[in-house]
Amino acid sequence: MIEFELNGSPQHLDIEADTPLLWALRDNLAMTGTKFGCGMGLCGACTVHLDGIAVRSCTLPIAAVAGKTVTTIESLGGEHPLQKAWVEHNVPQCGYCQSGQIMSAVALLEANPSPTDDEVRNAMAGNICRCGTYNKIRRAVRSVITPDTVSTAQIFDPANPEGEE
């Protein structure tokens, strides 16, 4: 029996310990927002958060999730600023990779609230989009950066390289 927290609620599953979290979500919990793309952690379609960190659920055994907190696309509720930006910019084409793209973008902004274009490019390089929506993804991510955080990020003070208050 593996117990963990999923989108704020306790979950327990009695499945083989090596079952990837992806298939526990999809087959055991009927939560299909997280997608299967490659099974090797190469494409990012299955991205979820484990204790707030973006991980590839297709290669993460359920045993490694025990006692931890898992967050999936379903938890964002459709009203997250990034989801609104996705809709505003008409980002998705086929849409299949976008759950993973959004979960990676959420994690990126939590770690770095005002990424530059190049930082978005590099941080999002693990999520493949076959339709080629990358430029729109980047614009959508950058659009949710508040003016405050942009100005803080863009002023580099050599005397205070860490940006400490």
Next chain:
Amino acid sequence: MSLSRRQFIRNVSVAGGALTLGFNLSGCSEQPLVSVSEGSFQPSAFLSIDETGEVLVQIHKAEMGQGVVTGIVTLIAEELEVDPARVRYEMAPVHPAYNDPDYGLQITGGSNSITGSYDILRQVGATARETLLQAASIDSGQDQAQLSAENGAITSTDGSYHATYGALVRTARTLSVPERVSLKTRDQFKLIGRYEKRVDSQSKSDGTARFGIDAQPDNCAVAIVLHCPHFGGKLLDFDAEEARGHPGVIDIFAIDEGVAVVAEGYWPARKAGEKVKARFDAPEGVLQSSEDIRQAMDQAFDQAKFRSVRKDAPRSSPVPGKQLEASYHLPFLAHATMEPQNATAWVQDTSCDVWVGSQSPDISKAATARLLGMPSESVHIHNQLLGGGFGRRIAPDTVLEAVAISAKLKRPVKVIWSREDDTRHDFYRPAMAGRLQATVAPNGDVSQWQHRVVGPSLYQQIVPQFSVAIIPAWVPDAIPRFAGDWIARTGPAAVEGAKEIPYEFDGVDVQFSNFQTPIPVGYWRSVGHSHTAFVVESFIDELAHQSELDPVAFRLRHLAPDGRHHRVLSAVAELAGWGKASEGHYQGVALHESFDSVVAEIAEVSLLDGKPKLERFFCAVDCGQVVNPDIVRDQMEGGIVFALTAALHGEITVQDGAVQQGNFHDYPLLRHNEMPEVEVLILDSDAHPTGVGEPGTPPAAPALANAIFAATGQRHRELPLRLG
């Protein structure tokens, strides 16, 4: 294609006491529509309105990212006078009313969804609006001329009357829908060319969009299939004793395609599959490796028989000049849709339900009926969203696997392919070879243009596959095979884009030699144009440089000055600042017409440590009247990305009749950090809409290769580009 040829509107059936009408595009439907719902006003197979005013549109095309849902909804909403964002939509069932007027099949491909439905869907909206106006006239006692429709309601000009569409449904149901009414003129459009939203963005951003792989009927088992790795090989035998003991396994048995391992979920099925010891034979014979295939194709240029597909008589005696000759090679390519192939089936005693994201649900339906020996009316295809299509999801292969497995187990079964299955059992863009020669005079005149193409014709394989949907089951298989062979001789898909070059060269001669290999081939975004554009536009660049003329000026010189190609090429040159690239930046250009749209692209590269680095892409497109400008820009950009993936990374190789690549580490796709900025310019046009989903792809690889030549002086005549 004229509207009259499509036999426009006719009554189909009377159901539920309400008059219902069906649109018939193919002229052969007598089947009742399955989607008729009592109490709704259903003026056509595409549209119904219920008493709450909810508008429901049937999507008769596959949504694979190209934005067809938004396009269809927009065309109907324009004439119906409703907000597209408030229209509900669902994937249409298989029905002859939804057949594509060009193909006679309910198929999505060839970039023709909007071009083929543009007039029909506006008529759907317009005739419904007129009927509602008539109902309002009866309801209000006012003359119809005093009433107008706007935003889902009808009001009188004097403001004394207002009724929502929902309130008029009861009356509208009793009226006959006019056969056709006049459509808005361009200056009256509120949505066409202006609407820039997508109606499916929300569900595709919150995880609720349902793709084929998300279908989950009650009590559904999951199956994997162990396929023979070698094309044309067969299962010899298998030992599943150990695998049967794996937790969650339901059954393991052989089907035509290999060994089916069925379990309570994907993971137990996959794990159990690893324990199955299956033996497959590896067919011996020739052409079992990509290297052999390439060599044999090269030999074919000297030894094989060529058929002429175009031969223009020379207009003048040969002009003295330099003769150029070049050979080009392109590899097999996989589609690599992000959603691996899958299908869900539930075969019961007298019916079969299938959930799949399919570009050709009627082929799946016919093939299923044939496999089960069941009347096709008993097979129900529930089409889902496609996590990418690009031509891959025309074949019914996974559907037949799911049907065979469910038929044996008598319960719903979802077949899910691994990424490796998907990469190794595709219907590949064929490997192709091309040889070009031409004479270029010092002034740039081109004569004696000869283009010879060697490669597999798609139709030899595809026609027999398609025929299940259109040819009755009693017709012997030899007949569609013969038809396929016959069409294959001139390889229409292999020479498209080579045959109809826009340049006015003297003495154009295009030839084709059909060269079949054991590798299954199929449609791949832009089909033949994906290779002919590279060959033609690379060679033209060579001719331009040979005559020391600017590549844009050289092309313009050979184009009709008042034609679309001239206009599009001039536009992209202006957009990109051709000839004025900043220091250290180099540009390359290509122009290509496909699916009746003309696209020109300019790639801009720089050199980083002597290696070309992609900086920017510019694109100009003439696709006739635009319906949704944002989607057109997306499709151009996405088409460029698709081509760049192929140009920079794409290569399927074969050894011992088996594909050597398996996943994204050895069949890489373009990633975000490699993505160039893309600027797209849509040329204003009031002509009938032309293709959008594919035409962005063909010019991108030659534009890039030509830019690399400009930067490095190195001419690349094969893909993928070896940039060292």
